[in-house]
Amino acid sequence: MGTVVIKFGGSSLSTTDKIKQAAKRIINIKKSGKNVVAVVSAMGKTTDQLLGLAGQITDNPAKREMDMLLATGEQVSISLLTMALTEMGEQAVSLTGWQAGIVTEKVHSNARIVDVKTDHLEEILQEGKIAVAAGFQGVTEDGEITTLGRGGSDTTAVALAAALGAERCSICTDVTGVFTSDPRYVPQARKLSSISYDEMLELANLGAGVLHPRAVEFAKNHNVSLEVRSSVEDEEGTVIEEEVSMEKNLIVRGVAFEDQITRMTVFGLSNEITGLPAIFSTLAANHIDVDIIIQSQIEGGKTNLSFSIKNKDRQEAVQVLEQEKDAIGFEHIECETGLAKVSIVGSGMVSNPGVAAKMFQVLADKNIQIKMVSTSEIKVSAVVDSDCMTEAAQSLHDAFELGVLQSAEK
Amino acid sequence: MGTVVIKFGGSSLSTTDKIKQAAKRIINIKKSGKNVVAVVSAMGKTTDQLLGLAGQITDNPAKREMDMLLATGEQVSISLLTMALTEMGEQAVSLTGWQAGIVTEKVHSNARIVDVKTDHLEEILQEGKIAVAAGFQGVTEDGEITTLGRGGSDTTAVALAAALGAERCSICTDVTGVFTSDPRYVPQARKLSSISYDEMLELANLGAGVLHPRAVEFAKNHNVSLEVRSSVEDEEGTVIEEEVSMEKNLIVRGVAFEDQITRMTVFGLSNEITGLPAIFSTLAANHIDVDIIIQSQIEGGKTNLSFSIKNKDRQEAVQVLEQEKDAIGFEHIECETGLAKVSIVGSGMVSNPGVAAKMFQVLADKNIQIKMVSTSEIKVSAVVDSDCMTEAAQSLHDAFELGVLQSAEK
Numbered sequence: 001m002g003t004v005v006i007k008f009g010g011s012s013l014s015t016t017d018k019i020k021q022a023a024k025r026i027i028n029i030k031k032s033g034k035n036v037v038a039v040v041s042a043m044g045k046t047t048d049q050l051l052g053l054a055g056q057i058t059d060n061p062a063k064r065e066m067d068m069l070l071a072t073g074e075q076v077s078i079s080l081l082t083m084a085l086t087e088m089g090e091q092a093v094s095l096t097g098w099q100a101g102i103v104t105e106k107v108h109s110n111a112r113i114v115d116v117k118t119d120h121l122e123e124i125l126q127e128g129k130i131a132v133a134a135g136f137q138g139v140t141e142d143g144e145i146t147t148l149g150r151g152g153s154d155t156t157a158v159a160l161a162a163a164l165g166a167e168r169c170s171i172c173t174d175v176t177g178v179f180t181s182d183p184r185y186v187p188q189a190r191k192l193s194s195i196s197y198d199e200m201l202e203l204a205n206l207g208a209g210v211l212h213p214r215a216v217e218f219a220k221n222h223n224v225s226l227e228v229r230s231s232v233e234d235e236e237g238t239v240i241e242e243e244v245s246m247e248k249n250l251i252v253r254g255v256a257f258e259d260q261i262t263r264m265t266v267f268g269l270s271n272e273i274t275g276l277p278a279i280f281s282t283l284a285a286n287h288i289d290v291d292i293i294i295q296s297q298i299e300g301g302k303t304n305l306s307f308s309i310k311n312k313d314r315q316e317a318v319q320v321l322e323q324e325k326d327a328i329g330f331e332h333i334e335c336e337t338g339l340a341k342v343s344i345v346g347s348g349m350v351s352n353p354g355v356a357a358k359m360f361q362v363l364a365d366k367n368i369q370i371k372m373v374s375t376s377e378i379k380v381s382a383v384v385d386s387d388c389m390t391e392a393a394q395s396l397h398d399a400f401e402l403g404v405l406q407s408a409e410k
Numbered sequence: 411m412g413t414v415v416i417k418f419g420g421s422s423l424s425t426t427d428k429i430k431q432a433a434k435r436i437i438n439i440k441k442s443g444k445n446v447v448a449v450v451s452a453m454g455k456t457t458d459q460l461l462g463l464a465g466q467i468t469d470n471p472a473k474r475e476m477d478m479l480l481a482t483g484e485q486v487s488i489s490l491l492t493m494a495l496t497e498m499g500e501q502a503v504s505l506t507g508w509q510a511g512i513v514t515e516k517v518h519s520n521a522r523i524v525d526v527k528t529d530h531l532e533e534i535l536q537e538g539k540i541a542v543a544a545g546f547q548g549v550t551e552d553g554e555i556t557t558l559g560r561g562g563s564d565t566t567a568v569a570l571a572a573a574l575g576a577e578r579c580s581i582c583t584d585v586t587g588v589f590t591s592d593p594r595y596v597p598q599a600r601k602l603s604s605i606s607y608d609e610m611l612e613l614a615n616l617g618a619g620v621l622h623p624r625a626v627e628f629a630k631n632h633n634v635s636l637e638v639r640s641s642v643e644d645e646e647g648t649v650i651e652e653e654v655s656m657e658k659n660l661i662v663r664g665v666a667f668e669d670q671i672t673r674m675t676v677f678g679l680s681n682e683i684t685g686l687p688a689i690f691s692t693l694a695a696n697h698i699d700v701d702i703i704i705q706s707q708i709e710g711g712k713t714n715l716s717f718s719i720k721n722k723d724r725q726e727a728v729q730v731l732e733q734e735k736d737a738i739g740f741e742h743i744e745c746e747t748g749l750a751k752v753s754i755v756g757s758g759m760v761s762n763p764g765v766a767a768k769m770f771q772v773l774a775d776k777n778i779q780i781k782m783v784s785t786s787e788i789k790v791s792a793v794v795d796s797d798c799m800t801e802a803a804q805s806l807h808d809a810f811e812l813g814v815l816q817s818a819e820k
Contacts, residue, residue: 016466050486056426057490058497065496068504069489072482076460079479080467086475087468094478099553120553143509143530 003035003125003166007135007157012172012231013077014044016084021232023084025172026130030090035125037164039135039157040081042073063108067137067147071097074134074153082132092130095121097137098145101163102156104138110149111138113156116163125164133160151212158215162222169224172231173210177238178203180402181255185390188403192253194239199253200226202345202379216240251348251355252400257393259340259386260311261291263371266321268331269303278328279305279321286320288313291341292374292383302331308372308383311337339371340389343381344396350377362399368392413445413535413576417545417567422582422641423487424454426494432641433494435582436540440500445535447574449545449567450491452483473518477547477557481507484544484563492542502540505531507547508555511573512566514548520559521548523566526573535574543570561622568625572632579634582641583620587648588613590812591665595800598813602663604649609663610636612755612789626650661758661765662810667803669750669796670721671701673781676731678741679713688738689715689731696730698723701751702784702793712741718782718793721747749781750799753791754806760787772809778802 006029008022022038030036050069054061061069078094085092101117124131135153138146148155154171161169178200181189195203197220201213210228219226219240229237269275276295283290294306309317314335321333349355359380363370368391372383384392397403416439418432432448440446460479464471471479488504495502511527534541545563548556558565564581571579586601588610593599605613607630611623620638629636629650639647679685686705693700704716719727724745731743759765769790773780778801782793794802807813 016463019467053426053486053490054493057429057493060497061493062496065489065492065504068492068506069486072485075482075485076463076479079475080463082475082478083464083467083471086472087470094475096478096555099555145506145509 001033001035003037003161003164004029005037005039005157005161005164005166005169007039007153007169007171008041008081008231009153009171009173010041010044010047011174013040013042013081016080018231019043019077019080020084022172023081023088025231026085027088027090030130034167037121037125037131037133037160037166038081039133039153039160040074040077041135041153042070043077043080046073046076064144067108067145070147071134071137071145074136078132078134085130085132090130091128092132093124095124095131095133097134097156098139098143100131100133100156100160102133102138102159104140104146104148106140106142106144106146108144108146111140111146113138113148113159116159118160118163121160121164151214154212154215155218158218158222158224158226161224162218167225168227169219170227170229170237171211171215172229174231175210175228176230176233176235177228178210178240178254180253181393181397182257185257186255186394186397188394188397190403192238193236194241195253196242196347197240198378199345199347200240202343202376203254203256211240251352252344252346252396252402253348254345255342255393255396255400255402256345257340257342257389259389261308261339261341261383261386262311262314263306263308263336263339263383264314264317265304265306265334265336266330267304267334269305270329272303275303275328275330276305278324282320282324282328283309283317286316288317288320292372292381294372306372308339308341336371338386339383340386340392341381341383342389342392342396343379344400345379347378349380356380358399359396362395363392366391366395411443411445413447413571413574414439415447415449415567415571415574415576415579417449417563417579417581418451418491418641419563419581419583420451420454420457421584423450423452423491426490428641429453429487429490430494432582433491433498435641436495437498437500440540444577447531447535447541447543447570447576448491449543449563449570450484450487451545451563452480453487453490456483456486474554477518477555480557481544481547481555484546488542488544495540495542500540501538502542503534505534505541505543507544507566508549508553510541510543510566510570512543512548512569514550514556514558516550516552516554516556518554518556521550521556523548523558523569526569528570528573531570531574561624564622564625565628568628568632568634568636571634572628577635578637579629580637580639580647581621581625582639584641585620585638586640586643586645587638588620588650588664590663591803591807592667595667596665596804596807598804598807600813602648603646604651605663606652606757607650608788609755609757610650612753612786613664613666621650661762662754662756662806662812663758664755665752665803665806665810665812666755667750667752667799669799671718671747671749671751671793671796672721672724673716673718673746673749673793674724674727675714675716675744675746676740677714677744679715680739682713685713685738685740686715688734692730692734692738693719693727696726698727698730702782702791704782716782718749718751746781748796749793750796750802751791751793752799752802752806753789754810755789757788759790766790768809769806772805773802776801776805
């Protein structure tokens with residue numbers, strides 16, 4: 001009998017009514033002849049409430065104790081969902097992270113899974129029962145409760161699917177699948193029936209927000225067939241899998257974009273060899289994420305360096321770099337805010353050198369100025385004015401015919 | 411270095427401010443040179459909120475899942491209290507029931523502790539840290555989360571104190587100790603400095619409500635020195651210990667009372683041998699607690715049987731007995747409600763046969779009619795009209811001079 005892992009996020013479990021809906025979905029899968037392992041997050045606002053309580057006690061809680069506190073959130077969800085399943089006539093058993101065999105490294109608040117001990121889970125499935133496991137949490141070899149950090153419940157679901165050799169891992173969310181672009185901005189956007197892990201990774205990193213990149217990576221490494229689908233509606237979602245089945249002529253699979261981007265330029269870097277690492281290690285030490293990096297030689301042997309960061313980090317970035325001005329060795333810093341990044345993603349791109357050229361042409365035809373460019377094997381990103389973001393995304397979506405069902409898709 | 415176990419109930423932890431107060435009390439004990447293990451219940455209304463959520467899903471939750479759900483309550487408390495201790499500069503570690511080594515039988519919602527594995531706890535204490543353990547919960551040998559039922563956190567505290575060979579187990583509550591009677595009704599009531607386990611058991615069973623009888627029994631069996639004290643005020647509480655130190659002339663140590671009692675009389679029981687067990691097993695099967703039982707022979711070989719129950723159980727008791735009328739074999743049932751039970755408790759009583767006589771005389775002097783009587787080695791109870799309850803309690807309190815500090819007390 002095949003096994004399906006199905007994961008419900010906090011917003012899909014925010015009320016007891018939604019918990020009952022989730023239970024119905026699980027029972028449908030069970031009745032189709034599958035073993036089912038449900039993985040759940042904390043109910044809706046539970047995590048925020050727990051953080052609020054901790055905040056009343058200390059501004060600086062020990063990470064171990066935050067893990068202890070937050071782990072109660074999923075424990076409430078598993079028991080309530082199991083009650084709902086039982087009330088509907090199914091046999092079900094709830095499992096905390098440690099009961100589900102999720103073993104992590106000894107790191108609090110952001111632990112990585114090192115092992116999944118499936119004996120207990122498999123026993124439950126063999127007895128014909130539904131297993132309801134707490135996402136986001138695990139236990140170290142010496143019995144300390146840990147949590148997995150952002151995207152933790154997705155990661156738990158994928159890890160259990162990998163360990164159990166499940167035929168599918170469904171991630172139930174607020175959306176019905178992965179789209180060619182954000183339908184709020186690009187009305188022609190269309191749900192994809194399938195997408196590769198790498199494409200999903202680029203889309204996730206670009207802020208599609210449907211699936212945490214960590215879970216996608218885990219799924220890719222263990223070849224777990226992932227599905228993103230609605231927790232409420234019955235329609236099929238998007239399957240994320242190896243790209244074998246969909247190579248052909250799908251050059252571009254999606255258009256992603258995000259605004260609130262700042263371009264920062266460090267002028268007159270005196271020593272490129274020491275200056276470059278000094279800049280980025282200073283930023284990293286202050287937890288400032290850098291995205292696109294462009295370096296340009298100027299006269300007199302000096303270098304200018306541009307990179308993009310999030311608007312919210314601008315002030316701090318300037319401050320920490322100015323503090324290290326002498327050590328790094330640069331002349332001055334300039335910032336341009338009000339920018340956005342528009343990217344086309346598709347694994348066919350690597351063998352189609354004309355894709356980037358076509359993208360630049362489309363933007364040029366719309367008189368949209370490109371401020372920065374970055375390319376990877378399956379992505380081309382252009383930084384443009386925020387005002388042009390939506391037009392750029394729509395034009396690219398049209399030019400690459402993403403609104404039309406592709407012949408390689410089933 | 412001596413070890414002290416200190417337990418805080420839910421009302422002592424109902425807000426983050428109260429959690430901070432509890433932390434201060436713990437730190438005071440730690441600074442006096444003791445190892446400290448704190449045992450905590452769920453915060454204030456948490457349990458009710460969790461029960462409310464479960465109630466929205468099912469009227470009949472599986473006990474295993476209720477345990478899973480309710481166990482989150484103490485887990486929130488241990489993490490918050492540990493954060494508060496850390497914020498105040500102490501090293502502290504929170505422990506769930508299973509991490510604290512509380513092993514129970516495989517029974518849900520009302521499990522008994524079968525073992526306490528103290529290795530981990532002792533390690534923490536040896537490192538000079540404060541251990542904060544979740545009360546009320548444990549784990550079976552095969553890793554199932556259980557809860558201990560009513561009085562569970564008190565029992566956890568006593569069990570840990572016994573296993574660790576602690577010099578004291580302090581139970582912090584809303585009251586400052588155990589009183590000779592309820593001060594709300596008997597203004598002369600005085601806090602006792604000490605009391606024996608058996609006396610405390612009788613007082614607890616009589617509704618003093620300070621300590622769960624199960625915890626007292628556990629303490630008695632393992633000779634744990636218990637202290638009941640205020641969670642807020644600094645004054646000394648009442649110590650519960652073996653009676654060696656206080657034998658002498660303390661014949662009566664307290665006056666307990668409760669109202670809402672119904673006397674039920676089953677008339678014309680045709681066969682006493684089969685009828686008696688039939689009545690009480692019928693009541694027990696319906697979870698109706700019976701207290702005092704009086705049996706009287708009447709003419710014609712038939713028997714009348716009176717017993718006291720709680721008012722709230724009256725209707726159900728009549729109903730279930732009438733259903734079994736033919737099987738049990740009786741003529742009819744009468745009930746008298748509006749009664750109260752007043753009891754004097756003291757371990758000196760067993761060697762002073764005049765105590766009961768004195769009690770009856772005191773009540774007779776006040777024209778208070780006794781409806782039923784029951785005696786044990788350390789208790790005499792009289793059922794009277796509810797209207798007379800307070801007067802009876804006050805008269806007995808005066809007659810046995812409970813308001814005056816006894817010479818045997820220090």
